[in-house]
Amino acid sequence: MNSTYKTGFNWKVIVVSFIPFLGLSACNDDFLDTVPQTAIEESEAFSTEGKILAQVNNLYRQLQNPTLYGGRYIVFNEQRADEFGQNDGNAAAGSAVWNQSVASTNDFANNVWSAAYTAINSANILLSALEDTDVITEETKAFYMAEAKYVRALSYLCLVQTYARPYTYDPDGLGVPLRLSPIRTSGHNNLARSTVAEVYDQILQDLDEAETELPESYPTALLNTSRAHKATAIALKSRVYLLQGDYPNVVSESSKLVPSTMPYQYVTSTITHELETDIATVFGGSYTGPEAIFSIPFINSTTETPPTQSSLAFNYLGQPIIFMAAAGIASDPALNSPEDSRSLLVTTNANNQKVLTKFSITVAPFRDYVPVIRYAEIMLNYAEAAANTGDLTLGAQLLQAVRNRANPSHVFADAAVNTTDALLNTIWKERRIELVGEGHRLGDLQRRGLTLPAKVGAIGTAPAVNPGASNYIWPIPSGESATNNLIVENP
Template structure:
């Protein structure tokens, strides 16, 4: 049977329009495998296709971030329709749920595309050895990123049971049917592979690309390092969070990273980050949307539609939106909280409220890295560094704010303040669920227009998502979650 590979040639026209080889690529959407990698342009198109997978509307194109906010406790639900994730908000999804199956499918599709690219470029002579290493490193970054999403969604938290059931670890390409059966590796094995991929990616990724858009939308060295700070934080491996952070965070104020022509640092104007198409210094990794019909997320999947245009979900009165920081004109972040006609507080970070919804989606920001570092430093009793990093994040939005002794005077107080700052700074960006689960905390009960969602104990089966029915039906070695 002749093998075929799907190829996306429309990802980020702005990213690749300067490449003549890509523009010369044949227009078919399905081409024989033997010619899919026979020109530099086609190889670049396959590499770009990996990022297109992340842009999927069921993943970081919108819906996956919404799922993580719906499952946590900062948002109430307005819409009882299953299509808008009411069952997700109600903590009541089954293995047959479309969303449960879609996230799994999107991630493993991206993983397989990464595996194919890696296998095809090992030993290739179509592009230079250096460029092949660059592309392979990007594929390893994408593979690690997807496995990290999957392991947090479908397996128990690392700090609860690292020897428990993880995921099928697929590291070789699947290009024909009949290769589905694979048992679940342990949670620790999956995390080990994620970090191995990121370490190897860091080694071979470039320091920078030629344009600001490429720097935020393709993986580079600092992108892999920044993601490692997140992974190690989930593992509570604070020493590694610190050592990785120190690669891209200067030791003194102003905290920043400079290499070649690339600089990463906090944006001076917080609102600028959420201007729709931000490519500035704070963006370490972002999902962009080009001005094409093929890069338009469907309405119900788009962040602005869910947070602001309808809204499907709104900020609960009992959540972080009631904190004085988000209700004071002294803090710039309060400007991204609004009130709708129903007198509900809504998030205005993603502001393109009419179709097409093409807000760039921030995935890794420099502010997160500083907060990851701050938490790790506090846990290792370097309270002065932790306070300095925390203060940098707060003072960016409120230059005159001085933390009180009650907020930062002890290790416990400082950690609680750092966690609150994460809730404020990263609100609506998909972090709250991860932060609750990595600290092994109950998912609190919450209220919405459609009723009350129950609290979820760490020991409850719905603390994580079930293994999708589609995987169970096609993988004979798959064991469901208990």
């Protein structure tokens, strides 16, 4: 895979790519012939069952882009928040991202935008092509289309969180262009920005429809981890509603996956999602346990090795480009006590910096899976929503379960959980401990309307950024402004 997304390709052809982890046992010769990546006319791209599956595979390959969920987008979110200091002052290491000084001409701002919209267009092309096809069964068509809607929803969530102000700040403010029809030729770039609320509405519509049609599970644990299934759509809805501050709907969606009493398990006849017994297992090399609701895998060392500077392990541990800030959650007792197993996911390097070891494959090829959604997040989403809707008992119980997985003997003091404000503060801290390095901290600050705190790194001090500041979000990329006459810059 290229280290950066290349803009300017021929919309008249459809890129067909094969990702081995998505292959099904019924593959035919046409499907196998798509290895390595090739470009074929659209009229041929959907002519067989295997070629259609190749287009579904391509959706996940788009998410695997190194500047998107292949790694760098997660790192960008952590660089913009407050848990990490920056060691490397080079532009290629994201120094401007950490310094809160990303310009519209910044390569990263342009590449994230391009990668997300490429994934969206791939989804739109697939949805359009499947409308009238009789090459596959109606059942298969329905769940392929559901996968496309999931990929489109996840990609739009990335865009609206990055380039638009939070929903809780101004739902009627400028969002991003909603491109819901396929672009097959040049000259169709002009499209105005929809509102933030309209983008969120589309995300939720896609996820509601995906939930209905996605399969409950796949034949293997690897596919259940790397391919959208019913629980994946539900879990992402839980996150979306939390970002909107819509707590009743967070409860509604989360409760589909997390029972209100122990044991906290999502169990069907074919799949189980729950907390791993030991958090080290989540990051220990198998990556496909019941806690993984959706992850980006790296299987093939030839075609799927993330570029060095995009890999999570290189950024957090190998170089490291960013280290855990002393003033951040790294100082919390939970990450400094052997009684809490999460402390084993933090170490001190030769420069006396605390570094995150969740992603530990530090020798190329860097193929740690990228966790996009895991069960612990959904439990904490549910706990926060329960607290906000008056069910302090349930909120505290869900919080306690997450903590006790890491420290079975820990009991939260009454004062930490017996009022709404106290419980919410404890849940928010637990999110910082449990999810550190997984790209959630920025969204948690922004959805609550909080200032991005000032921070200190080896390259200096990054300023605090208040919610009304222009650099609270990324600017509309220069590449979009140059080709879309209807785009409006952020105020």
